[in-house]
Amino acid sequence: MTPALALALAGLSLIDSTSFGTLLIPIWLLLTPGRLRLGRIVAYLATVAVFYFCVGVLLTLGADAVLTVVRAAVATIPPPALKAGQLALGVAIIALSYWLEARARRQEGSPGKVQRWRARAMSGGGSARSLMSLALLAALLExxxxxxxxxxxxxxxxxxxGWQLTGAALAGYCLVMTLPALVLAVARLTAHRAVEPLxxxxxxWLTRNLARVLGWTVGGLGIAVALNAVASLLLES
Structure with missing residues (x-):
């Protein structure tokens, strides 16, 4: 693995570490009044990390077959039509970003399943099963x-x-993805009064801007896809 590849994966994992399931819910758990139960935070983050790792393994297993089929299909399509399809895909992703943001804003403040499971997991009688269910639900929604x-x-x-390095890369990605929440948990445990205001x-901030961040993330991908297609069409014309 090259340093550039490792740096790129680390950057992507740090972006993932700021999502609803990997940061916002852990912060909710850390804000629970009273003594911090560090084991619950670790169990939650471990469940999210294992879920992501398993999804990555499944995707990697099917990646070669999918790429082979896609390359064979793409080879039969004229380049202008292919770029036009890419442009349409980019526009569709941008539209999806607006829909996702609007849906997230409509659901703000509603006591959905995530909120109910979070309350159960944070309560004194909450079980590890409730916490792991919350982690799986958050990961599935994402x-x-x-x-x-x-x-x-x-x-x-x-x-x-190769499979050994691929597994190590996926595991390292999932570990880095959970690091910010783990650091906040340790800080909350060792310096409660200083860390709680932060x-x-x-x-x-995350509660106010989560819908906007989601829209920007998806919309940014759509804009990149669309601009790449437009640039290619202009250069070929």
Whole structure:
């Protein structure tokens, strides 16, 4: 694995570390009044990391077959038509970003399943099963928008690292993805009074801007795809 590849994967994993499931819910758990139960935070993050790792392994297993089929199909399409299709895909992704942001804004403040499971997991009588269920639900809700992770899996698959390095790269990605929440948990445990205001401000900002960040992330991908297609069409014309 080259340093450039490792740096790219680290950057993508740090972007993933700021998502709803990997940062916002852990901050909610850390803001629970009273003594911090570090084991619960670790169990939650471990569940999310294992889920992501398993999804990455499944995607990597099918990547070669999918890429072979896609390359064969693309070879039969004229380049202008292919770029036009890419442009349409980019526009569709941009439209999807607006829909995702609007849906997230409509659901703000509603006591959905995530909120109910979070309350159960944070309560004194909450079980490890409730916490792991919350982690799995958060990860499942993010599957459709885990764009940095999908990009990382694509980079790893194209690098042809071999199975041992591929597994290590996926595991390292998932570990780095959970590091910010782990660091905040340790800080909350060792310096409660100093860290709690920072956690509250971070929670307030993420709660206010999560829908916007989601829209920007998906929309940015769509803009990149569309601009690449437009540039290619202009150069070929």
């Amino acid at each position: 599957v459709a928008t885990m764009l940095p992770y999908l990009a990382a899996v694509g980079v790893i698959a194209n690098a042809d690292l 956690l509250q401000r971070t929670n307030d």
